[in-house]
Amino acid sequence: MIELSRTVRFCLNDGQLPGEAGVPPSASATDGRHNTFASWPAMRGLGRFYQLTVDCRGQVHPVEGWFINIRHIDNAARDHIVPFLQRTLALTTDASAAPMGRLMVRILELLEPALKGAAEQIALELTPFYHLVIRRADMSQVIVKHEYEFSAAHRLHVSTLSDEENVRVFGKCNHPAGHGHNYRVQVAVRSPIDPRGHILPVSALDKIVDEHTIAKLDHKHLNCDIPEFANRNPSVENIAKVIYDWLADPVESLDAQLDAITVWETQKTHCTYRNETREPAAT
Protein backbone atom coordinates (compact mmCIF):
# COMPACT_ATOMS: atom_id res chain seq x y z
CA MET A 1 0.00 0.00 0.00
CA ILE A 2 1.30 3.43 -0.98
CA GLU A 3 0.37 6.73 0.66
CA LEU A 4 0.78 9.84 -1.46
CA SER A 5 0.00 13.49 -0.68
CA ARG A 6 -0.48 16.28 -3.19
CA THR A 7 -1.00 19.97 -2.38
CA VAL A 8 -2.91 22.24 -4.77
CA ARG A 9 -2.58 26.02 -4.33
CA PHE A 10 -5.21 28.44 -5.61
CA CYS A 11 -6.71 31.86 -5.04
CA LEU A 12 -10.32 32.91 -4.88
CA ASN A 13 -10.99 36.43 -6.06
CA ASP A 14 -14.17 38.40 -5.39
CA GLY A 15 -16.29 38.82 -8.47
CA GLN A 16 -14.45 36.05 -10.30
CA LEU A 17 -17.01 33.42 -11.26
CA PRO A 18 -16.26 29.95 -12.61
CA GLY A 19 -14.96 30.18 -16.16
CA GLU A 20 -13.48 33.65 -15.71
CA ALA A 21 -10.13 32.46 -14.44
CA GLY A 22 -8.61 32.02 -17.88
CA VAL A 23 -9.85 28.66 -19.07
CA PRO A 24 -13.24 26.94 -18.83
CA PRO A 25 -13.68 24.97 -15.60
CA SER A 26 -14.23 21.85 -17.68
CA ALA A 27 -10.71 22.01 -19.18
CA SER A 28 -8.87 18.83 -18.32
CA ALA A 29 -5.39 19.80 -19.50
CA THR A 30 -2.99 22.12 -17.76
CA ASP A 31 -2.81 24.43 -20.81
CA GLY A 32 -3.40 28.03 -19.81
CA ARG A 33 -2.74 27.34 -16.15
CA HIS A 34 0.31 29.35 -15.20
CA ASN A 35 2.50 29.12 -12.11
CA THR A 36 0.61 26.27 -10.50
CA PHE A 37 3.49 26.07 -7.98
CA ALA A 38 2.53 29.37 -6.35
CA SER A 39 -1.18 29.32 -7.18
CA TRP A 40 -3.66 29.01 -9.99
CA PRO A 41 -5.93 30.95 -10.30
CA ALA A 42 -3.44 33.71 -9.40
CA MET A 43 -4.10 36.38 -6.78
CA ARG A 44 -6.02 39.48 -7.82
CA GLY A 45 -5.93 42.43 -5.45
CA LEU A 46 -7.07 41.36 -1.99
CA GLY A 47 -8.04 37.82 -2.94
CA ARG A 48 -7.90 34.74 -0.71
CA PHE A 49 -5.07 32.18 -0.90
CA TYR A 50 -5.73 28.56 0.03
CA GLN A 51 -3.98 25.20 -0.09
CA LEU A 52 -5.80 21.91 -0.48
CA THR A 53 -3.80 18.80 0.43
CA VAL A 54 -5.15 15.46 -0.74
CA ASP A 55 -3.84 12.30 0.97
CA CYS A 56 -4.32 9.17 -1.13
CA ARG A 57 -3.74 5.45 -0.59
CA GLY A 58 -3.51 2.73 -3.19
CA GLN A 59 -1.46 0.12 -5.00
CA VAL A 60 1.36 0.94 -7.41
CA HIS A 61 0.59 0.29 -11.09
CA PRO A 62 2.93 -2.49 -12.26
CA VAL A 63 3.90 -0.67 -15.46
CA GLU A 64 3.53 3.04 -14.72
CA GLY A 65 5.19 2.80 -11.29
CA TRP A 66 2.66 5.11 -9.65
CA PHE A 67 -0.85 4.55 -8.45
CA ILE A 68 -2.32 7.90 -9.36
CA ASN A 69 -1.31 10.60 -11.79
CA ILE A 70 -0.88 13.76 -9.69
CA ARG A 71 -2.29 15.79 -12.59
CA HIS A 72 -5.61 14.04 -11.92
CA ILE A 73 -5.53 15.44 -8.37
CA ASP A 74 -4.59 18.92 -9.59
CA ASN A 75 -7.27 18.92 -12.28
CA ALA A 76 -9.93 17.51 -9.94
CA ALA A 77 -9.24 20.33 -7.48
CA ARG A 78 -9.12 23.08 -10.12
CA ASP A 79 -12.05 21.80 -12.20
CA HIS A 80 -14.39 21.13 -9.27
CA ILE A 81 -13.24 22.62 -5.97
CA VAL A 82 -12.19 26.07 -7.19
CA PRO A 83 -15.49 26.71 -9.06
CA PHE A 84 -17.46 25.30 -6.11
CA LEU A 85 -15.77 27.63 -3.63
CA GLN A 86 -16.01 30.62 -6.00
CA ARG A 87 -19.72 29.96 -6.45
CA THR A 88 -20.19 29.51 -2.70
CA LEU A 89 -18.45 32.81 -1.96
CA ALA A 90 -20.42 34.63 -4.68
CA LEU A 91 -23.72 33.42 -3.22
CA THR A 92 -22.76 34.01 0.44
CA THR A 93 -23.58 37.29 2.08
CA ASP A 94 -21.55 36.44 5.21
CA ALA A 95 -18.53 34.24 4.44
CA SER A 96 -17.60 34.22 8.13
CA ALA A 97 -20.77 32.20 8.82
CA ALA A 98 -20.10 29.56 6.15
CA PRO A 99 -21.01 26.00 7.26
CA MET A 100 -17.44 24.69 7.15
CA GLY A 101 -18.33 21.11 8.10
CA ARG A 102 -20.80 20.78 5.24
CA LEU A 103 -18.32 22.43 2.84
CA MET A 104 -15.58 19.95 3.79
CA VAL A 105 -17.94 17.01 3.12
CA ARG A 106 -18.87 18.52 -0.26
CA ILE A 107 -15.22 19.09 -1.23
CA LEU A 108 -14.40 15.43 -0.56
CA GLU A 109 -17.52 14.33 -2.48
CA LEU A 110 -16.58 16.53 -5.47
CA LEU A 111 -13.15 14.87 -5.68
CA GLU A 112 -14.53 11.34 -5.56
CA PRO A 113 -15.53 10.84 -9.24
CA ALA A 114 -12.11 11.93 -10.53
CA LEU A 115 -10.05 10.21 -7.86
CA LYS A 116 -12.16 7.03 -7.73
CA GLY A 117 -11.94 6.51 -3.99
CA ALA A 118 -8.17 7.06 -3.76
CA ALA A 119 -8.51 10.12 -1.48
CA GLU A 120 -8.38 9.04 2.16
CA GLN A 121 -8.51 12.53 3.61
CA ILE A 122 -8.23 16.15 2.58
CA ALA A 123 -6.90 19.19 4.42
CA LEU A 124 -8.09 22.68 3.56
CA GLU A 125 -5.43 25.12 4.73
CA LEU A 126 -7.34 28.34 5.31
CA THR A 127 -4.26 30.06 6.75
CA PRO A 128 -0.73 28.72 7.28
CA PHE A 129 -1.78 27.99 10.87
CA TYR A 130 -5.45 26.97 10.60
CA HIS A 131 -6.31 23.74 8.82
CA LEU A 132 -9.49 21.69 8.52
CA VAL A 133 -9.19 17.95 7.83
CA ILE A 134 -11.92 15.47 6.88
CA ARG A 135 -11.43 11.73 6.55
CA ARG A 136 -13.40 9.55 4.18
CA ALA A 137 -13.72 6.90 6.91
CA ASP A 138 -15.72 9.29 9.15
CA MET A 139 -17.39 12.20 7.42
CA SER A 140 -19.46 13.06 10.49
CA GLN A 141 -16.61 15.11 11.95
CA VAL A 142 -13.86 17.55 10.99
CA ILE A 143 -10.45 17.80 12.62
CA VAL A 144 -9.70 21.43 13.44
CA LYS A 145 -5.98 22.21 13.68
CA HIS A 146 -4.82 25.57 15.01
CA GLU A 147 -1.34 26.75 15.97
CA TYR A 148 -0.17 28.88 18.89
CA GLU A 149 3.17 30.01 20.29
CA PHE A 150 4.78 30.75 23.62
CA SER A 151 8.27 31.58 24.84
CA ALA A 152 9.70 29.87 27.90
CA ALA A 153 12.91 28.85 29.64
CA HIS A 154 13.71 25.36 30.84
CA ARG A 155 16.52 23.20 32.13
CA LEU A 156 16.77 19.52 31.33
CA HIS A 157 17.71 18.01 34.68
CA VAL A 158 16.75 14.89 36.63
CA SER A 159 17.19 15.15 40.41
CA THR A 160 17.77 11.41 40.86
CA LEU A 161 20.89 11.55 38.67
CA SER A 162 24.20 12.98 39.85
CA ASP A 163 25.37 16.35 38.52
CA GLU A 164 27.97 14.55 36.39
CA GLU A 165 25.36 12.18 34.96
CA ASN A 166 23.01 15.09 34.17
CA VAL A 167 25.78 16.84 32.23
CA ARG A 168 26.66 13.64 30.42
CA VAL A 169 23.03 12.96 29.40
CA PHE A 170 21.73 16.46 28.72
CA GLY A 171 24.89 18.38 27.77
CA LYS A 172 24.33 22.12 27.23
CA CYS A 173 20.62 21.66 28.04
CA ASN A 174 21.63 21.03 31.68
CA HIS A 175 23.09 24.56 32.11
CA PRO A 176 22.07 25.56 35.69
CA ALA A 177 20.44 28.86 34.72
CA GLY A 178 18.46 27.22 31.89
CA HIS A 179 17.93 28.36 28.31
CA GLY A 180 14.98 29.48 26.21
CA HIS A 181 12.86 28.38 23.25
CA ASN A 182 10.12 29.90 21.15
CA TYR A 183 7.69 26.98 21.20
CA ARG A 184 4.97 26.35 18.62
CA VAL A 185 1.92 24.28 19.60
CA GLN A 186 -0.61 22.75 17.23
CA VAL A 187 -3.89 21.76 18.88
CA ALA A 188 -5.91 19.20 16.88
CA VAL A 189 -9.55 18.77 17.87
CA ARG A 190 -12.21 16.41 16.50
CA SER A 191 -15.38 18.42 16.03
CA PRO A 192 -18.70 16.83 15.04
CA ILE A 193 -20.58 18.47 12.16
CA ASP A 194 -23.89 19.78 13.52
CA PRO A 195 -27.20 19.50 11.62
CA ARG A 196 -26.66 22.97 10.12
CA GLY A 197 -23.23 21.99 8.79
CA HIS A 198 -21.22 23.96 11.33
CA ILE A 199 -18.21 22.90 13.38
CA LEU A 200 -16.41 24.25 16.43
CA PRO A 201 -15.55 27.94 15.84
CA VAL A 202 -11.82 28.42 16.15
CA SER A 203 -12.37 31.48 18.37
CA ALA A 204 -13.83 29.16 21.04
CA LEU A 205 -10.75 26.96 20.83
CA ASP A 206 -8.48 30.01 21.06
CA LYS A 207 -10.17 31.10 24.29
CA ILE A 208 -9.64 27.72 25.95
CA VAL A 209 -6.05 27.30 24.75
CA ASP A 210 -5.21 30.83 25.89
CA GLU A 211 -6.64 30.23 29.37
CA HIS A 212 -5.41 26.68 29.95
CA THR A 213 -2.04 26.73 28.17
CA ILE A 214 -0.60 29.99 26.85
CA ALA A 215 -1.35 32.07 29.96
CA LYS A 216 0.32 29.38 32.09
CA LEU A 217 3.46 28.90 30.00
CA ASP A 218 4.29 32.12 28.17
CA HIS A 219 7.42 33.90 29.47
CA LYS A 220 7.80 31.43 32.35
CA HIS A 221 10.63 29.22 33.57
CA LEU A 222 9.06 25.79 33.23
CA ASN A 223 11.09 24.13 36.01
CA CYS A 224 10.45 26.93 38.54
CA ASP A 225 7.00 28.26 37.65
CA ILE A 226 4.99 25.23 36.53
CA PRO A 227 4.06 22.68 39.26
CA GLU A 228 3.75 19.87 36.68
CA PHE A 229 7.49 20.22 35.99
CA ALA A 230 8.64 20.45 39.62
CA ASN A 231 9.54 16.75 39.54
CA ARG A 232 9.21 16.06 35.82
CA ASN A 233 11.81 16.95 33.20
CA PRO A 234 10.38 19.66 30.89
CA SER A 235 11.35 17.84 27.68
CA VAL A 236 9.35 18.50 24.53
CA GLU A 237 7.73 15.08 25.02
CA ASN A 238 6.57 15.93 28.54
CA ILE A 239 5.46 19.43 27.52
CA ALA A 240 3.20 17.91 24.82
CA LYS A 241 1.66 15.49 27.35
CA VAL A 242 1.12 18.16 30.02
CA ILE A 243 -0.62 20.43 27.49
CA TYR A 244 -2.78 17.49 26.36
CA ASP A 245 -3.82 16.80 29.96
CA TRP A 246 -4.63 20.47 30.55
CA LEU A 247 -6.78 20.76 27.42
CA ALA A 248 -8.61 17.41 27.20
CA ASP A 249 -11.48 18.27 29.59
CA PRO A 250 -11.94 21.92 28.49
CA VAL A 251 -12.15 20.79 24.85
CA GLU A 252 -14.85 18.28 25.79
CA SER A 253 -16.81 21.13 27.36
CA LEU A 254 -17.02 22.51 23.80
CA ASP A 255 -18.67 19.27 22.60
CA ALA A 256 -15.47 18.29 20.80
CA GLN A 257 -12.62 15.88 21.51
CA LEU A 258 -8.92 16.57 21.75
CA ASP A 259 -7.17 14.57 19.03
CA ALA A 260 -3.48 15.46 19.47
CA ILE A 261 -1.01 18.04 20.69
CA THR A 262 2.11 18.74 18.66
CA VAL A 263 4.88 20.90 20.15
CA TRP A 264 7.80 22.30 18.13
CA GLU A 265 10.79 23.07 20.35
CA THR A 266 12.81 24.21 17.34
CA GLN A 267 12.20 24.09 13.60
CA LYS A 268 14.03 20.77 13.61
CA THR A 269 12.36 19.08 16.58
CA HIS A 270 8.71 18.46 17.26
CA CYS A 271 6.73 15.89 19.23
CA THR A 272 3.10 14.76 18.99
CA TYR A 273 1.16 13.34 21.95
CA ARG A 274 -2.13 11.52 21.42
CA ASN A 275 -3.89 9.60 24.21
CA GLU A 276 -5.39 6.70 22.32
CA THR A 277 -6.81 5.10 25.46
CA ARG A 278 -8.79 8.12 26.65
CA GLU A 279 -12.50 7.34 26.89
CA PRO A 280 -14.93 9.89 25.47
CA ALA A 281 -16.80 11.77 28.20
CA ALA A 282 -20.26 10.46 29.03
CA THR A 283 -22.98 12.52 27.38
Ligand code: NI
Ligand atom coordinates in the same frame (compact mmCIF):
# COMPACT_ATOMS: atom_id res chain seq x y z
NI1 NI B 1 15.90 23.19 25.42
